[in-house]
Amino acid sequence: MSEVYPLPAYRRPHYVELLRRLKEPRHFLQVVAGPRQVGKTTLVQQVLAALSVPVIYASADEPTLKGPEWVAVQWGRARARLSEASEVILVLDEVQKAQGWAESVKRLWDEDTRAGRSVKVVLLGSAPLLMQQGLSESLAGRFEVLYLPHWSYAEMRAAFGYTLADYLYYGGYPGAAVLRGDPMRFMRYVRDSLIETTLARDVLLLRRIEKPALLRRLFELGCHYSGQVLSYTKMLGQLQDAGNTTTLAHYLELLEAAGLLMGLFKYAGQVHRQRASSPKWLVPNTALLTAVVGLMPEEVQEDPAWQGRLVETAVGAHLVNGAWEGGYRVYYWRARQYEVDFVVQAGRRLTAIEVKSGRHGERRSGLEVFMRQFHPDRVLVVGTGGIPLEEFLEQPPLKWVGR
Incomplete structure (x- = not known):
């Protein structure tokens, strides 16, 4: 994953926790939630820069709504990278903007679990309670949340x-x-x-x-x-x-x-x-x-x-x-x-x-x-x-x- 600007030197305390989770074997979807402009994307980029793992990054934060096929396309890109690495990290930013995202994520995550594919997934969203509805309805038992509040x-x-x-x-x-x-x-x-x-x-x-x-x-x-x-x-x-x-x-x-x-x-x-x-x-x-x-x-x-x-x-x-x-x-x-x-x-x-x-x-x-x-x-x-x-x-x- 490439960045246009260099990453900030300062790391929020949540950096250590997300890094630890992504170094573990694949167990849960990682949900990074919080208000806009508190550094969710920056935090994830800082963590990914410390890992030697292929990364697929995509954002649904556009004026037009996306559908579940958008999730499937990004997931397919991540699976394709498994031919060159033992694991891949898929990052879906502002995922709650894609209609039907939770059902699509559930289906694809379960497919990878059954097939033994190590696609680790990070979901980011600006509205934690709006995300929570999709998580609780479709992804129960499959995720853990890392919440980023406003800066202290x-x-x-x-x-x-x-x-x-x-x-x-x-x-x-x-x-x-x-x-x-x-x-x-x-x-x-x-x-x-x-x-x-x-x-x-x-x-x-x-x-x-x-x-x-x-x-x-x-x-x-x-x-x-x-x-x-x-x-x-x-x-x-x-x-x-x-x-x-x-x-x-x-x-x-x-x-x-x-x-x-x-x-x-x-x-x-x-x-x-x-x-x-x-x-x-x-x-x-x-x-x-x-x-x-x-x-x-x-x-x-x-x-x-x-x-x-x-x-x-x-x-x-x-x-x-x-x-x-x-x-x-x-x-x-x-x-x-x-x-x-x-x-x-x-x-x-x-x-x-x-x-x-x-x-x-x-x-x-x-x-x-x-x-x-x-x-x-x-x-x-x-x-x-x-x-x-x-x-x-x-x-x-x-x-x-x-x-």
Whole structure:
């Protein structure tokens, strides 16, 4: 496989794990999933460059939909290379864009298994939950997932020399690192090249959306309210042609699947009650907030309220981006005027986290009330008077909330 540009020197921690899996005898399909522009293709290319194995690479990321025959053609190319090597690696990028891909992959994978052909397969996709549907329906027991979240502060600092202020404003998109210091160009890049591309190719192209303008407006409002609790009912009051709360909840699920926006549930100790709560809106990358709202760096520095919103969003994003690998769930908690910013449940271990940015007029902490009601195993204050924000963000979330 040839690259037009040299591969970056920095390797994400996931590099070691994927390299180990591809060196093993053929057992499972390897699924590399995550949002757009987090380095999935680059990571796979870095791993393949370290292996002396023939590679067939193909991408379905084009405006027109492909069918199952596209998968079969690429697979045939890989099988043909077995005449010159004992094993071949087949990489199918953005595979969820090919209609019927899962059934085709299942048939071809099973054929190779029965025939003893060592075609190792890596599937990449930008929408993990959209991919998951095809994986669970057709490929049960045949795959394992390597999830790549948005980049952490520690990664952006190691790869691009980001300061904490850089990370809070410019977020964790490696492709945008060259635009640090040019806020207007950075915002246009995030809106046009990342957000719009994700909506058009990962959501609208793959799902029947009756009101695409509403989905976009919901995303914009979610960015404006990142770090805040707002009910669907109140959200309806700010949206035109909004339909109903069920429509908004469905669109939020699609935005979460694309790695753009999340709605955290209220922790109540009972799952059936959690889903009935108003969501706490959260973008998993602070770049989405600053770009959509149109904040300039000096506005953030001069406005303690926006500084606090960015700090809380960064802490929440750090937690949710580690949830897949960490195997934990992230919630918030509120009762009357009391609130706990984040509640993390890792198995039977419960951690309550309060974020303090030092701004005046911060709401009253609910840690004491929460402690009396739920008896968490650990209570953390991040920011003013507690764990320094930089220290919290530079460590893996499991260090703070793990078992």
